[in-house]
Amino acid sequence: MRTQSTVLGRALDNRHLLGLVFLLPAAVLLLLFLTYPLGLGTWLGFTDTKIGRPGVWVGLENFEFLWGDSVTRLALFNTLFYTVVASIVKFVLGLWLALLLNKHLPFKAFIRAIVLLPFIVPTALSAIAFWWIYDSQFSIISWVLMRMGIIHEYIDFLGQPWAARFSTIAANIWRGVPFVAISLLAGLQTISPSYYEAASLDGASEWQQFRFVTLPLLTPIIAVVMTFSVLFTFTDFQLIYVLTRGGPLNSTHLMATLSFQRAISGGSLGEGAAIATAMVPFLLAAILFSYFGLQRRAWQQGGTDK
Amino acid sequence: MNQQAQAVEPPVGTDRQGMDYLTSLPRRVVTVYVPLGAFLFVLLFPFYWMAITTFKPNEELLSREGNPFWVKNPTLAHIKKLLFETAYPDWLLNTMLIAGVATFLSLFASVLAAYSIERLRFKGSRYVGMSIFLAYLVPPSILFIPLAAIVYKLQLFDTRLALMLTYPTFLIPFCTWLLMGYFKSIPYELEECALIDGASRLQILVKIILPLAVPGLISAGIFAFTLSWNEFIYALTFVSSSEAKTVPVGVVTELVEGDVYHWGSLMAGALLGSLPVAILYSFFVEYYVSGLTGAVKE
Numbered sequence: 001m002r003t004q005s006t007v008l009g010r011a012l013d014n015r016h017l018l019g020l021v022f023l024l025p026a027a028v029l030l031l032l033f034l035t036y037p038l039g040l041g042t043w044l045g046f047t048d049t050k051i052g053r054p055g056v057w058v059g060l061e062n063f064e065f066l067w068g069d070s071v072t073r074l075a076l077f078n079t080l081f082y083t084v085v086a087s088i089v090k091f092v093l094g095l096w097l098a099l100l101l102n103k104h105l106p107f108k109a110f111i112r113a114i115v116l117l118p119f120i121v122p123t124a125l126s127a128i129a130f131w132w133i134y135d136s137q138f139s140i141i142s143w144v145l146m147r148m149g150i151i152h153e154y155i156d157f158l159g160q161p162w163a164a165r166f167s168t169i170a171a172n173i174w175r176g177v178p179f180v181a182i183s184l185l186a187g188l189q190t191i192s193p194s195y196y197e198a199a200s201l202d203g204a205s206e207w208q209q210f211r212f213v214t215l216p217l218l219t220p221i222i223a224v225v226m227t228f229s230v231l232f233t234f235t236d237f238q239l240i241y242v243l244t245r246g247g248p249l250n251s252t253h254l255m256a257t258l259s260f261q262r263a264i265s266g267g268s269l270g271e272g273a274a275i276a277t278a279m280v281p282f283l284l285a286a287i288l289f290s291y292f293g294l295q296r297r298a299w300q301q302g303g304t305d306k
Numbered sequence: 307m308n309q310q311a312q313a314v315e316p317p318v319g320t321d322r323q324g325m326d327y328l329t330s331l332p333r334r335v336v337t338v339y340v341p342l343g344a345f346l347f348v349l350l351f352p353f354y355w356m357a358i359t360t361f362k363p364n365e366e367l368l369s370r371e372g373n374p375f376w377v378k379n380p381t382l383a384h385i386k387k388l389l390f391e392t393a394y395p396d397w398l399l400n401t402m403l404i405a406g407v408a409t410f411l412s413l414f415a416s417v418l419a420a421y422s423i424e425r426l427r428f429k430g431s432r433y434v435g436m437s438i439f440l441a442y443l444v445p446p447s448i449l450f451i452p453l454a455a456i457v458y459k460l461q462l463f464d465t466r467l468a469l470m471l472t473y474p475t476f477l478i479p480f481c482t483w484l485l486m487g488y489f490k491s492i493p494y495e496l497e498e499c500a501l502i503d504g505a506s507r508l509q510i511l512v513k514i515i516l517p518l519a520v521p522g523l524i525s526a527g528i529f530a531f532t533l534s535w536n537e538f539i540y541a542l543t544f545v546s547s548s549e550a551k552t553v554p555v556g557v558v559t560e561l562v563e564g565d566v567y568h569w570g571s572l573m574a575g576a577l578l579g580s581l582p583v584a585i586l587y588s589f590f591v592e593y594y595v596s597g598l599t600g601a602v603k604e
Contacts, residue, residue: 018507019428026419026438026478029411034441034475037452044452093345100342111346113591118349120587120594122536124554125576129352132359132569138367140355143374178349179598186599235445238538242558256447256539263451264543276448287443 042280044273051267062274072275075246075253081165082254083234086172090229091222093173094180099210101181102188112182119178127242130171134158134243158244161251168243168252172233180225187221188214223289230286235279255279356580359573360384367569384570385578388561393548394575397556402582404466404552405534408473412530413523415474416481421511423482424489425497435486442479449475450543457544468544469552473534480533481526487600488522489515525597528590532583553579 045062049055066072101112118126133140134157142154157167191214199209237256240246246253246261253261255275263272359367361380372378388394419438423431453472454463462468492515500510516523541555548560557575561568587594 015426015507016428019422019426019431022418022422022426023434024418025415026482029415029471029474030441030478033453033456033472034444034449037449037456038444040455041448041452044455049455096341097345100338100345103338105338105342109591111342112595113588114346115349116587116591116595116598117353117584120532120536120583121353121580122538122554122583124536124538124558125579126352128557128572128576129356132573133352133355135567135569138370138569140374143370174349174352177345182595183599186595231443231445235447237447238554241538241542259447259451260539260543264454269451269455273451276451279448283443283445283448287440 041273042277044270045277046274047270049268049270049273051269055270058270062271063278066271066274066278071250071253072258074250075255075258075275076278078165078252079234079254082169082172082236083230086169086176086233087226087230089169089173090176090180090233091226093177094225095184095222097177097181098184098188099214101185112185116178116182118175119182123175123238124242126175127171127239130167130174131158131243134167159248161249164244164248164252168240171239171243172236175239176229176233180229183225184218184221187218187225191217223292227286227289231283234282234286353580356573356577359569360577362570364570384568384574387568388571388574388578392561392571393551393556394553394578396549397551397553398578398582400466400550401535401552401554401579404469404473405531407470408477408534409527409530411470412474412477412481413527416478416485416526417511417516417523419478420482420485420489421515424486425515426507438479438482442476442483444476446476446537446539450539453540454543463544464546464550466545466550469537469541472540472544473537477530477533481530484526484529484597484600485519485522488519492518521593521596524590525593525600528586528594529597532587532594535583 044055046057046059047055048058048061097115101108101115105111132138136154136156136159139154139157141157142151145151146154156163158164195213195217196209199213204212235256236254237260240252240254240257241260244252246257255278259272259275261272262275263269266272358375358377361382361384362377363379363381363383366372366378422428423435423438457463457468457472460468462471496514496518497510500514505513536554537552538554538558541552542559545551545555548556551560553575557572557579561572561575
């Protein structure tokens, strides 16, 4: 008994062994529910598995079919369009809001707190509010525009392909701007005011101060924040599922909603998994972008690249 | 904290931007207050609309006359319908239970993992740290199909346990990453002193590191809880019976019936489902923001 406990005690003093023991709970959960499904998902993409029927290896058949499938092509186009437009607008508006919040304001802490509300509330639930705001018969936006005499009949926000695309993008921007703004604000607050004083003594205009002081110093954090923003937007699911379910005429289907429709509603797990797998190269590109953004940060802060 | 900041700042309206006092008031109104007001209006309007719709009787909801921005005869009928004629109270309880358990489980695993990676520095800990960061970047929308197959195989389909066990996959990487940053800031000397006094590593973790990392634990906990509360795609895929659903999924799948939308109770459901996280958030704003920005900056 005594020797056992000392053996155990000595083993637990060894930090290499103890390190692995401490890592165990996280490792088990992540290996079982993250790494394994990641591999399984890729494998499923190469099989013809259906719900309730194990599949066999079919090679690239799924991908060949999807490449020729007009709905998948449309979904790819929609996803890229959605991601590019929403990310650019989120960046511009987010940076603007961050600059505004960085000024001397009354009730600053309170304003900053309520700005983040759209980000913390469940997206599915705020999407329902947007669904009501976009209603074809009772939309408040249409009501206001009618009263102002700008339009003469109610806008069918979610019933026409392009209107639906822009309406869903607007809802996504509404949800994403607070995240971008608050993260960039944190970056702005690390910039020393003495740079601005020096710049204005040298006669730099407000625009020049922004262009040659704020922007370069903020670049590393912009890279990271926008990578996250692009990742979230590219893999978005809830907003589209609640607002349009991919309609009208598949014009708002994203890769994620299409893979849900094919795999869960349609039962073709293999095909759905192939669509999900096809998203991975795009995500890797975004992550590599982030990696180089982070590297740049090290030397800008006076450190060395590892 | 605010008071301290004000005491340090120089007087006469200067602020951290230094030269702002040179801009005149009318100019400030146009360049700062008007755009800021517009931002706040757009960001908050959907919540106002949610709330006002919740209390509007159906006649007012479906009429195009009168002022839609106000309620003439407020009613609690929609909330009553939601609480007594639907499974909404069940969903609320489920969400709390699932988010609570998933948060607790993730914090437990993350504290141990973060301490192990950051302080024990065992062989290969750097690579484990890197892979934790990569795990943080794997989005649920590419995992839900194979996870559904695994959940089904483990006979967890349509149970709350399925969600409690799968939510940590996106919570643990985030919490571990955040806590590693907090642990890094605690001086090594404290640990060395305790080791010399004969404390075991577990004692050091529980009695020295954790008390010092309380702000980090709160940040990670609040963040994990709101993320679990808001989760949608796993809850939609792994649960099908009404009793086991969470609020976001329940509202989206069960309150929408046929072509007649009950906007009043839908908005009431959205409002009541958002309030708990909003209230929790309002108590811990600073912790939440430091968690959000800390994760991005690290």
